[in-house]
Amino acid sequence: MLGQSSSLPAVEVRGLVKRYDGRAVVDGLDLHASPGRVTAVLGPNGAGKTTTVECCEGLRTPDAGTVRVLGLDPVADAGSLRPRVGVMLQDAGLPTGVPALGVLRHVAQMYARPRDVGELAERLGLTPFARTTVRRLSGGQRQRLALATAVVGRPDVVFLDEPSAGMDPQARRAVWSLVEELRADGVAVLLTTHLMDEAEALADEVAVVDHGRVIAHGTVPALLAGADSSTLTFRAEPSLDLAALGAALTPAGAAARAAVTETGPGAYAVDSPATPALVAALAAWCADRDVLLARVDVGRRTLEDVFLDLTGRNLR
Ligand SMILES: Nc1ncnc2c1ncn2[C@@H]1O[C@H](COP(=O)(O)OP(=O)(O)OP(=O)(O)O)[C@@H](O)[C@H]1O
Numbered sequence: 001m002l003g004q005s006s007s008l009p010a011v012e013v014r015g016l017v018k019r020y021d022g023r024a025v026v027d028g029l030d031l032h033a034s035p036g037r038v039t040a041v042l043g044p045n046g047a048g049k050t051t052t053v054e055c056c057e058g059l060r061t062p063d064a065g066t067v068r069v070l071g072l073d074p075v076a077d078a079g080s081l082r083p084r085v086g087v088m089l090q091d092a093g094l095p096t097g098v099p100a101l102g103v104l105r106h107v108a109q110m111y112a113r114p115r116d117v118g119e120l121a122e123r124l125g126l127t128p129f130a131r132t133t134v135r136r137l138s139g140g141q142r143q144r145l146a147l148a149t150a151v152v153g154r155p156d157v158v159f160l161d162e163p164s165a166g167m168d169p170q171a172r173r174a175v176w177s178l179v180e181e182l183r184a185d186g187v188a189v190l191l192t193t194h195l196m197d198e199a200e201a202l203a204d205e206v207a208v209v210d211h212g213r214v215i216a217h218g219t220v221p222a223l224l225a226g227a228d229s230s231t232l233t234f235r236a237e238p239s240l241d242l243a244a245l246g247a248a249l250t251p252a253g254a255a256a257r258a259a260v261t262e263t264g265p266g267a268y269a270v271d272s273p274a275t276p277a278l279v280a281a282l283a284a285w286c287a288d289r290d291v292l293l294a295r296v297d298v299g300r301r302t303l304e305d306v307f308l309d310l311t312g313r314n315l316r
Pocket residue numbers: 020021025043044045046047048049050051052
């Protein structure tokens with residue numbers, strides 16, 4: 001249950017800076033998460049997501065800026081926040097020699113009003129591993145146990161760092177349904193993920209982080225609406241003349257030439273909104289050169305397309 005007005009943000013981060021060895025890995029970051037909403041933080045490797053979440057969890061002290069969780073300071077007020085905040089870490093930090101259900105029972109008894117341990121274990125498919133020590137659990141099973149320990153105390157705010165990483169599709173569905181239930185119960189859920197379909201499926205709000213700052217923020221439909229609505233890809237013979245094709249696909253009077261990329265042998269992507277005229281121009285150009293268009297796809301842009309547009313395609 002929320003102990004404060006649900007109109008207040010459950011998590012509020014303003015101008016957060018965190019430096020390691022003089023390098024700002026979080027560099028003036030603003031973020032908020034609200035009760036009854038799922039906020040997903042996306043970003044390339046090393047963007048500063050985990051560091052930000054760790055500052056919210058009170059595990060790291062900011063170098064500048066403010067972090068408030070349920071109106072409190074995660075470091076100074078750690079004792080007051082502990083019963084109200086659930087944390088699932090990437091490296092779960094669970095004791096390895098204890099049986100799975102023993103860990104969950106132990107964590108549950110630290111809370112005043114814990115969830116039913118048996119029911120939670122059943123929901124997350126942990127019952128068959130009740131007596132298995134944490135050390136012998138698979139990666140995905142350990143993740144599920146970590147999630148169970150994060151939510152067993154009925155927290156008001158839950159931080160989930162890549163909650164379904166390494167999980168099979170069945171387990172991911174179970175995790176998603178638990179997250180949806182938390183939202184319906186008014187819990188503020190802040191999660192980091194690299195899985196764009198997870199963000200599309202779960203997130204009410206998405207914050208895209210790069211180089212330690214939020215570079216885009218909004219609902220998934222708002223982020224998708226900000227981008228060109230559709231993409232054009234096609235297959236034909238390899239090594240087409242991309243410059244000539246780009247010129248042929250550029251509408252008269254357009255400021256910049258349409259860019260065509262060969263994304264794999266014989267697979268192409270056109271970097272222009274897909275319109276009937278564009279498809280016709282492509283077909284005509286191929287027909288003039290006796291090139292068979294083996295396949296043409298007009299697809300809706302996905303969150304992954306938007307993410308790559310925002311953060312670029314270089315490896316981090
Ligand atoms: N304790 C530390 N000491 C020095 N550098 C650190 C420390 N922790 C993190 N970093 C660096 O800070 C940067 C941000 O790391 P962080 O873990 O926050 O990124 P992330 O967005 O969560 O990445 P990923 O998607 O890979 O989990 C990285 O360059 C990382 O190497």
